[in-house]
Amino acid sequence: MNLDIYKNLKRSNRELINLNPIQRGGILPVEAKKAIYEFWDGYSVCDFCSGRLDQINTPPVCKFLEDLAEFLNMDLARLTHGAREGKFVIMNSICKEGDYVVLDKNAHYTSYVAAERAKLNVAEVGYLEEYPTYKINLEGYKEVIDNLEDKNKSIGLILLTHVDGNFGNLNDAKKVGKIAKNKGIPFLLNCAYTVGRMPVDGKEVKADFIVASGHKSMAASGPIGVLAFNDEFSEKITKTSERFPIKEVEFLGCTSRGLPLITLMASFPYVVERVKKWSEEIEKTRYVVESLEEIGFKQLGVKPKEHDLVKFETPILDEIANRDKRRGYFFYDELKKRGIVGIKPGVTKEIKISVYGLEWEQVKYVVNSIREIVDKYA
The missing domain is CATH 3.90.1150.10 (Aspartate Aminotransferase, domain 1)
Known part of the structure; x- marks a missing residue:
């Protein structure tokens, strides 16, 4: 060697x-670079951990998650290793094997892979126009859902890519959120390219879940992601282990630790201001x-x-x-x-x-x- x-x-x-x-969107401000020096040793975030990452008070991880949920206007927030892990957590915890996930044709490949890993089926909503705009037909969500229901297919989740990573098209999330609410189907908004860059209000767009990327759009070194969700789904998402009661199963106990988390926290005041x-x-x-x-x-x-x-x-x-x-x-x-x-x-x-x-x-x-x-x- x-x-x-x-x-x-x-x-x-x-x-x-x-x-x-x-x-x-992942370029670090000075504050985050300074914090790296304090926490660059492995597991330094866990100096005062009693067994749960989201309950650590020093550094203020617990308070940060509360502020993060408030920032997104959602009820609760957890950390993941990236937006893709957040998608899988949602699909794995709230859907049944064989359910359908209805998503847009511009969805990131990880949306498909997460569904595949969770043993789910996928139904695509196509374009209102292909070249050159590749604009998603948001009203098509209702049509795709109706077709699946006519065939007695079970739909476990609606997923919309807020902004896709190929064309940078911003979708009207409120329109899809309204369709989801009328159909009584949980709604996931993939905000990997929006949370941290622009204002996002989960309640306003009627999202049940939001996933975001710290390293793509929240000025964190990464890899780290954010999963925000509403109380209605908290029991399934935060279910704890029978053998290790303090550990949340879907997050395998703890998720992103160390510098990804520290830079996400240190950059947070900067991110809150820059979206304005x-x-x-x-x-x-x-x-x-x-x-x-x-x-x-x-x-x-x-x-x-x-x-x-x-x-x-x-x-x-x-x-x-x-x-x-x-x-x-x-x-x-x-x-x-x-x-x-x-x-x-x-x-x-x-x-x-x-x-x-x-x-x-x-x-x-x-x-x-x-x-x-x-x-x-x-």
């Missing part, structure tokens, strides 16, 4: 402008879309943008790549020369970007840099 490769591990692009949508600036983030995003469409990019997904994740078709970049000796890597190289990363190396047909959290000066620098690259090679 060559153990030297594990020495002095460094991240080469740490100081550069990062446009990767999966990372923009959501309208400005949308303004930045729309500026990027308008500016880049002027040079031949084409935004996919619903217009105007209502979320910071943007997917573009980029035929102009692909055309340049066909002539450049670096092929598809030319764009990545040129951006990195200008201190910008986050675009996948070698990709030029379509790209995904986000400028969430960047200052206006940085946003304009990104736009001008891309314009400059296109002008230079086109």
Whole structure:
């Protein structure tokens, strides 16, 4: 074994402008970075644990979960290792084997895998329009549910992806929540790309469950997720072990501990404040879309943008790549020369970007840099 490769591990692009949508919401504030120093030893969160992660008072995990539930306007909150684990906890605890989960066609792959692991079936709600918007037909939830009921199929859960990770389409959760309530079916809202970036009110949208991602959207180092739910389902979700009565079965006793939890907590005041600036983030995003469409990019997904994740078709970049000796890597190289990363190396047909959290000066620098690259090679 060559153990030297594990020495002095460094991240080469740490100081550069990062446009990767999966990372923009996970950038830590100074407060979280300082907290890492205090808790970087393994299990340091458990100095004063009496057996339950959610009952630890020092550091104030117990109070944090109460505040987190209030922040989301839900009754209770628990921690998971990610949004995907939260989905599985819900499916495993409230559904019966063979039940159907009705979900949108833009759902993350982990929504499907969680259902498969819980031995459930899946029924998709399709698009109101495919290319170029890929907008989900939210009224289609009722149609899919009616069809399943006509066939005497048992429906255990309705799942809506609040914002999908491919096109960045924001769905009207209240509309689906109303359908769920009228049908008497539990409603799960996947907020991996929304909680922590923008305001989310669980009661307002009639959600029974919310899952969120700390490392994607709540400025935590991760991996860590949030599961918020209402009292009606607390008995099933927080059921404790017969042999170890203090331990909650669905969470295998304890979930995410250490730095993922500490950074999530330390970043929480920062996150609470930054969601109040959501309208400005949308303004930045729309500026990027308008500016880049002027040079031949084409935004996919619903217009105007209502979320910071943007997917573009980029035929102009692909055309340049066909002539450049670096092929598809030319764009990545040129951006990195200008201190910008986050675009996948070698990709030029379509790209995904986000400028969430960047200052206006940085946003304009990104736009001008891309314009400059296109002008230079086109």
